[in-house]
Amino acid sequence: NAGVTQTPKFRVLKTGQSMTLLCAQDMNHEYMYWYRQDPGMGLRLIHYSVGEGTTAKGEVPDGYNVSRLKKQNFLLGLESAAPSQTSVYFCASSIHDRVFPNEQFFGPGTRLTVL
Amino acid sequence: AQKITQTQPGMFVQEKEAVTLDCTYDTSDPSYGLFWYKQPSSGEMIFLIYQGSYDQQNATEGRYSLNFQKARKSANLVISASQLGDSAMYFCAMREGLKSNDYKLSFGAGTTVTVRA
Numbered sequence: 001n002a003g004v005t006q007t008p009k010f011r012v013l014k015t016g017q018s019m020t021l022l023c024a025q026d027m028n029h030e031y032m033y034w035y036r037q038d039p040g041m042g043l044r045l046i047h048y049s050v051g052e053g054t055t056a057k058g059e060v061p062d063g064y065n066v067s068r069l070k071k072q073n074f075l076l077g078l079e080s081a082a083p084s085q086t087s088v089y090f091c092a093s094s095i096h097d098r099v100f101p102n103e104q105f106f107g108p109g110t111r112l113t114v115l
Numbered sequence: 116a117q118k119i120t121q122t123q124p125g126m127f128v129q130e131k132e133a134v135t136l137d138c139t140y141d142t143s144d145p146s147y148g149l150f151w152y153k154q155p156s157s158g159e160m161i162f163l164i165y166q167g168s169y170d171q172q173n174a175t176e177g178r179y180s181l182n183f184q185k186a187r188k189s190a191n192l193v194i195s196a197s198q199l200g201d202s203a204m205y206f207c208a209m210r211e212g213l214k215s216n217d218y219k220l221s222f223g224a225g226t227t228v229t230v231r232a
Contacts, residue, residue: 040124042222101148101150
Protein backbone atom coordinates (compact mmCIF):
# COMPACT_ATOMS: atom_id res chain seq x y z
CA ASN A 1 0.00 0.00 0.00
CA ALA A 2 1.25 3.46 -0.90
CA GLY A 3 -0.87 5.08 1.82
CA VAL A 4 -1.47 8.77 1.10
CA THR A 5 0.36 10.28 -1.85
CA GLN A 6 0.51 13.88 -3.02
CA THR A 7 1.33 15.35 -6.41
CA PRO A 8 3.41 17.43 -6.99
CA LYS A 9 6.04 17.51 -4.24
CA PHE A 10 7.24 21.01 -5.11
CA ARG A 11 5.82 23.84 -7.16
CA VAL A 12 6.63 27.47 -7.84
CA LEU A 13 3.85 29.71 -9.12
CA LYS A 14 3.60 33.33 -10.12
CA THR A 15 0.94 35.49 -8.54
CA GLY A 16 -2.35 34.99 -10.31
CA GLN A 17 -1.59 31.56 -11.72
CA SER A 18 -3.77 28.60 -10.93
CA MET A 19 -2.93 25.05 -10.01
CA THR A 20 -4.39 21.85 -8.58
CA LEU A 21 -2.84 19.67 -5.94
CA LEU A 22 -3.77 16.01 -6.07
CA CYS A 23 -4.13 13.75 -3.06
CA ALA A 24 -4.69 10.02 -3.45
CA GLN A 25 -5.16 7.31 -0.84
CA ASP A 26 -5.40 3.57 -1.28
CA MET A 27 -6.72 2.71 2.18
CA ASN A 28 -10.40 3.04 1.29
CA HIS A 29 -10.77 5.87 3.80
CA GLU A 30 -14.00 7.83 3.85
CA TYR A 31 -12.57 11.03 5.27
CA MET A 32 -9.97 13.26 3.64
CA TYR A 33 -8.47 16.60 4.67
CA TRP A 34 -6.29 19.37 3.34
CA TYR A 35 -4.07 21.32 5.75
CA ARG A 36 -1.52 24.03 5.32
CA GLN A 37 1.56 24.36 7.51
CA ASP A 38 3.16 27.73 8.13
CA PRO A 39 6.11 28.44 10.43
CA GLY A 40 5.06 28.95 14.03
CA MET A 41 1.43 28.13 13.36
CA GLY A 42 1.19 24.38 13.18
CA LEU A 43 -1.24 22.82 10.72
CA ARG A 44 -4.48 24.55 9.84
CA LEU A 45 -7.42 22.85 8.18
CA ILE A 46 -8.38 24.27 4.77
CA HIS A 47 -11.16 21.96 3.58
CA TYR A 48 -12.25 18.44 4.30
CA SER A 49 -14.51 15.75 2.93
CA VAL A 50 -16.57 13.15 4.76
CA GLY A 51 -17.27 11.13 1.65
CA GLU A 52 -17.32 11.00 -2.11
CA GLY A 53 -19.09 14.03 -3.55
CA THR A 54 -19.10 16.00 -0.29
CA THR A 55 -16.79 18.78 0.88
CA ALA A 56 -16.80 21.28 3.72
CA LYS A 57 -14.85 24.35 4.80
CA GLY A 58 -12.25 24.21 7.48
CA GLU A 59 -10.49 26.94 9.40
CA VAL A 60 -8.81 28.76 6.47
CA PRO A 61 -10.79 28.05 3.27
CA ASP A 62 -10.52 31.41 1.48
CA GLY A 63 -8.72 31.28 -1.86
CA TYR A 64 -9.05 27.50 -2.17
CA ASN A 65 -11.53 25.11 -3.71
CA VAL A 66 -11.75 21.34 -3.43
CA SER A 67 -13.41 18.43 -5.13
CA ARG A 68 -13.94 14.79 -4.19
CA LEU A 69 -15.27 13.13 -7.32
CA LYS A 70 -13.76 9.76 -6.45
CA LYS A 71 -13.43 8.27 -2.99
CA GLN A 72 -9.71 7.83 -3.30
CA ASN A 73 -8.90 11.33 -4.56
CA PHE A 74 -9.16 14.76 -3.01
CA LEU A 75 -8.14 17.75 -5.12
CA LEU A 76 -7.16 21.18 -3.81
CA GLY A 77 -7.35 24.06 -6.26
CA LEU A 78 -5.90 27.54 -6.18
CA GLU A 79 -7.71 29.68 -8.76
CA SER A 80 -5.51 32.76 -8.47
CA ALA A 81 -2.43 32.16 -6.37
CA ALA A 82 -1.22 34.81 -3.94
CA PRO A 83 2.09 35.07 -2.05
CA SER A 84 0.15 34.48 1.18
CA GLN A 85 -0.53 30.97 -0.07
CA THR A 86 3.15 30.08 0.04
CA SER A 87 3.10 27.14 2.41
CA VAL A 88 3.51 23.42 2.80
CA TYR A 89 0.28 21.58 2.06
CA PHE A 90 -0.60 18.28 3.64
CA CYS A 91 -3.33 15.89 2.74
CA ALA A 92 -4.63 13.38 5.29
CA SER A 93 -7.21 10.63 5.45
CA SER A 94 -9.01 8.61 8.09
CA ILE A 95 -11.66 5.94 8.38
CA HIS A 96 -15.29 6.64 9.21
CA ASP A 97 -15.36 5.50 12.80
CA ARG A 98 -16.65 7.45 15.76
CA VAL A 99 -14.52 5.42 18.12
CA PHE A 100 -11.23 7.03 19.04
CA PRO A 101 -8.38 7.17 18.22
CA ASN A 102 -9.10 7.03 14.52
CA GLU A 103 -5.85 8.80 13.74
CA GLN A 104 -5.31 10.65 10.49
CA PHE A 105 -2.73 9.36 8.02
CA PHE A 106 -0.76 12.07 6.30
CA GLY A 107 0.79 12.41 2.88
CA PRO A 108 4.39 13.62 2.41
CA GLY A 109 3.40 17.23 1.73
CA THR A 110 3.64 19.67 -1.18
CA ARG A 111 5.87 22.70 -0.87
CA LEU A 112 4.32 25.59 -2.77
CA THR A 113 5.99 28.94 -3.37
CA VAL A 114 4.05 31.82 -4.89
CA LEU A 115 6.22 34.64 -6.22
CA ALA B 116 -9.01 31.34 21.11
CA GLN B 117 -6.28 28.80 20.62
CA LYS B 118 -7.51 25.29 21.21
CA ILE B 119 -4.03 23.80 21.55
CA THR B 120 -1.08 25.63 23.09
CA GLN B 121 2.49 24.45 22.93
CA THR B 122 4.63 26.99 24.75
CA GLN B 123 8.08 25.56 23.99
CA PRO B 124 9.25 26.51 20.49
CA GLY B 125 12.45 24.52 20.84
CA MET B 126 14.19 22.19 23.26
CA PHE B 127 17.56 20.53 23.57
CA VAL B 128 17.99 17.17 25.26
CA GLN B 129 21.01 14.98 25.85
CA GLU B 130 20.98 11.54 24.30
CA LYS B 131 19.55 8.87 26.65
CA GLU B 132 17.81 11.44 28.81
CA ALA B 133 14.06 12.02 29.04
CA VAL B 134 12.29 15.09 27.73
CA THR B 135 8.82 16.44 28.40
CA LEU B 136 6.92 18.44 25.80
CA ASP B 137 4.11 20.60 27.10
CA CYS B 138 0.63 20.76 25.63
CA THR B 139 -2.41 22.49 27.05
CA TYR B 140 -5.82 22.46 25.45
CA ASP B 141 -9.09 24.30 25.62
CA THR B 142 -12.45 22.68 25.10
CA SER B 143 -15.86 22.60 26.71
CA ASP B 144 -16.70 19.29 25.13
CA PRO B 145 -16.56 16.42 27.65
CA SER B 146 -15.59 13.96 24.93
CA TYR B 147 -12.33 14.59 23.09
CA GLY B 148 -9.12 12.95 22.02
CA LEU B 149 -5.56 14.20 22.16
CA PHE B 150 -2.91 13.17 19.66
CA TRP B 151 0.81 13.65 19.31
CA TYR B 152 2.49 13.63 15.90
CA LYS B 153 6.18 13.69 15.04
CA GLN B 154 7.50 15.55 12.01
CA PRO B 155 11.15 14.77 11.20
CA SER B 156 13.17 16.98 8.88
CA SER B 157 11.98 14.89 5.93
CA GLY B 158 8.55 16.44 6.48
CA GLU B 159 6.15 13.55 6.94
CA MET B 160 3.71 13.48 9.85
CA ILE B 161 3.97 10.38 12.02
CA PHE B 162 1.29 9.49 14.57
CA LEU B 163 2.84 8.69 17.97
CA ILE B 164 0.27 8.37 20.71
CA TYR B 165 -3.33 9.05 21.64
CA GLN B 166 -5.22 9.84 24.86
CA GLY B 167 -9.00 9.86 25.17
CA SER B 168 -10.75 12.16 27.60
CA TYR B 169 -12.42 9.22 29.31
CA ASP B 170 -9.31 7.07 29.52
CA GLN B 171 -8.50 6.30 33.14
CA GLN B 172 -4.83 5.60 32.57
CA ASN B 173 -2.13 7.60 30.88
CA ALA B 174 -1.34 6.34 27.40
CA THR B 175 2.00 4.70 26.71
CA GLU B 176 3.54 3.57 23.44
CA GLY B 177 7.08 2.28 23.69
CA ARG B 178 9.32 5.17 24.75
CA TYR B 179 6.44 7.62 24.48
CA SER B 180 4.06 8.30 27.32
CA LEU B 181 1.42 10.91 27.84
CA ASN B 182 1.09 12.73 31.15
CA PHE B 183 -2.63 13.50 31.06
CA GLN B 184 -3.91 15.93 33.69
CA LYS B 185 -7.54 16.45 32.84
CA ALA B 186 -8.33 19.07 35.48
CA ARG B 187 -5.42 21.19 34.30
CA LYS B 188 -6.25 20.48 30.65
CA SER B 189 -2.76 19.37 29.87
CA ALA B 190 -1.46 16.42 27.85
CA ASN B 191 2.32 16.48 28.00
CA LEU B 192 4.38 14.06 25.93
CA VAL B 193 7.28 12.34 27.64
CA ILE B 194 10.00 10.79 25.51
CA SER B 195 12.24 8.52 27.56
CA ALA B 196 15.80 7.51 26.71
CA SER B 197 16.11 10.04 23.89
CA GLN B 198 17.79 8.95 20.68
CA LEU B 199 19.34 11.02 17.91
CA GLY B 200 16.47 9.94 15.67
CA ASP B 201 14.02 11.68 18.01
CA SER B 202 15.22 15.05 16.72
CA ALA B 203 12.12 16.43 15.04
CA MET B 204 9.18 18.76 15.46
CA TYR B 205 6.38 17.46 17.65
CA PHE B 206 2.77 18.52 17.35
CA CYS B 207 -0.04 18.16 19.84
CA ALA B 208 -3.53 17.96 18.33
CA MET B 209 -7.10 17.57 19.55
CA ARG B 210 -10.30 16.17 18.14
CA GLU B 211 -13.47 17.22 19.90
CA GLY B 212 -16.80 15.49 20.21
CA LEU B 213 -17.49 11.80 19.99
CA LYS B 214 -20.79 12.78 18.37
CA SER B 215 -19.05 14.86 15.73
CA ASN B 216 -18.70 13.16 12.39
CA ASP B 217 -15.99 15.26 10.81
CA TYR B 218 -13.00 14.16 12.88
CA LYS B 219 -11.28 17.51 12.46
CA LEU B 220 -8.00 18.02 14.25
CA SER B 221 -6.80 21.26 15.82
CA PHE B 222 -3.02 21.49 16.00
CA GLY B 223 -0.63 23.37 18.23
CA ALA B 224 2.29 25.36 16.82
CA GLY B 225 4.73 22.56 17.55
CA THR B 226 7.94 22.07 19.55
CA THR B 227 11.27 21.38 17.91
CA VAL B 228 13.36 18.83 19.77
CA THR B 229 17.08 18.52 19.16
CA VAL B 230 18.84 15.53 20.69
CA ARG B 231 22.53 16.07 21.41
CA ALA B 232 25.05 13.22 21.36
